[in-house]
Amino acid sequence: MKFSNTLVQWYLQNKRDLPWRQTSNPYYIWLSEIILQQTRVDQGMAYYFKFVEHFPTVFELASASEEQVLKLWQGLGYYSRARNLHFSAKYIVTTLEGKFPTTYNSILKLKGVGDYTASAVASICFNEPTAVVDGNVYRVLARYFGIESAINSTKGIKQFKQLAQELIDVKIPGTHNQAVMEFGARMCKPQNPDCEICPLNSSCASLATNKVKELPFKEKKIKIRNRYFNYLVVHTANDTTKLVKREKGIWLNLYEFPLIETSSIIDETELVAHQNFKKLFHSLNVSVQLFNTKVMVHKLSHQHIYTNFWIVKTENSNQFNIDWNSVQDFPVSTLVNNFLKQYRSN
DNA sequence: AAAGCGTGGAC
DNA sequence: TGTCCAAGCTT
Structure with a gap:
């Protein structure tokens, strides 16, 4: 007492x-x-x-x-x-x-x-x-x-x-x-x-x-997983893009750009050759440019996510139906939000 | 039982 | 710079 x-x-x-x-x-x-x-x-x-x-x-x-x-x-x-x-x-x-x-x-x-x-x-x-x-x-x-x-x-x-x-x-x-x-x-x-x-x-x-x-004593710490993200930041001639709702794992139910996750960092050649990239843009005319000059490292408790944001300029398509002006209305991770802040100020 | 789940501040 | 860890919970 x-x-x-x-x-x-x-x-x-x-x-x-x-x-x-x-x-x-x-x-x-x-x-x-x-x-x-x-x-x-x-x-x-x-x-x-x-x-x-x-x-x-x-x-x-x-x-x-x-x-x-x-x-x-x-x-x-x-x-x-x-x-x-x-x-x-x-x-x-x-x-x-x-x-x-x-x-x-x-x-x-x-x-x-x-x-x-x-x-x-x-x-x-x-x-x-x-x-x-x-x-x-x-x-x-x-x-x-x-x-x-x-x-x-x-x-x-x-x-x-x-x-x-x-x-x-x-x-x-x-x-x-x-x-x-x-x-x-x-x-x-x-x-x-x-x-x-x-x-x-x-x-x-x-x-x-x-x-x-x-004190206090705590048992051994966790080990960190490295992941490699490639975000496909679509930007059409009509100023629209594509966002996807995450369906599992981290940031569940938050939105992000179409994601290609790989087992290591890839370059532009490997990106455009990737099955998911071809599936998304198949016959469309595209120009690809890496937005960030250095790979962005997002550190979480359990994983380090190395991310490249690829700007993909393309012709109009009805599958890219999110107006760029409304992107800010969607809940997104800090990783995506940090990119958006930089992208908007350009 | 152990691993997954975010972000940022302090040192 | 890297490490710790903060009014924890879920599966």
């Missing part, structure tokens, strides 16, 4: 003034939690304001098209969050008659909501004493109690959840949960934590054994 009391006291004096802390409306808390999954406050803030403005209630969100939702989400990454948010909004409106679920178990049923988010919403909005365990909580608990279990192992996940649950102040679960997270984000930071002025430094296990830097 001393652990919680100290953190809550620190929290009440040091918490940031964030917009989702001005409300206990579960729709807004849910929205903020989804936006903040694996995302920094500084990065998510603008998106929270956009979504609140466009979709002030779950009904407006449910009425929107998935394309509208993805367009608003554009640039934030992890787009399944947007798809699941939209799906769950429709579920709340149609199946739950617009009534937001009020318990951990029922909130957990929403797509895109796992243990963390269900605990956060249930505790903050409905005073249910369910402990949150996010990256901050792992770090604070691992350091303070000197726990060396891997936070990404089945055993570690279970262990930390149980400990967090034992530590929660059942009278103020929402405040307690936010206190631990805010403390992890601002005091017990990943790098250069402020141990000298930490209110828990006299009882911190890892500080006593000089192991703060080693």
Whole structure:
């Protein structure tokens, strides 16, 4: 209880003034939690304001098209969050008659909501004493109690959840949960934590054994896959182009130019000889020019995508029916958007 | 169980 | 420059 009391006291004096802390409306808390999954406050803030403005209630969100939702989400990454948010909004409106679920178990049923988010919403909005365990909580608990279990192992996940649950102040679960997270984000930071002025430094296990830097422990990192993209940026005499909706993997349901993926970088000769290139342009007159001077490298957590954007000027054809002026209305990846910004300024 | 899923900031 | 990793979830 001393652990919680100290953190809550620190929290009440040091918490940031964030917009989702001005409300206990579960729709807004849910929205903020989804936006903040694996995302920094500084990065998510603008998106929270956009979504609140466009979709002030779950009904407006449910009425929107998935394309509208993805367009608003554009640039934030992890787009399944947007798809699941939209799906769950429709579920709340149609199946739950617009009534937001009020318990951990029922909130957990929403797509895109796992243990963390269900605990956060249930505790903050409905005073249910369910402990949150996010990256901050792992770090604070691992350091303070000197726990060396891997936070990404089945055993570690279970262990930390149980400990967090034992530590929660059942009278103020929402405040307690936010206190631990805010403390992890601002005091017990990943790098250069402020141990000298930490209110828990006299009882911190890892500080006593000089192991703060080693904790939390995480099992081996992922390996990166290299991919090679060739985008066919069609530009007809009528200023039209072609966009395709992605149907699998990364950037699912976002739009892009016709893509030829290869196992290595290819040159123009290989490109125009490619089966998919010939299939798209068969008998049309085309002129091909590489837009970027150096291959564009787009780095994601799990893959490095080496991309060439090929401008293909061609005669008019009804299969290229997207007006260039309307390209900006489609949700696209940051990779494609970066290209568009450069292409438009030319 | 382990891999897939984005982007950007900090050091 | 490369590495870490951020209010995680899904399959």
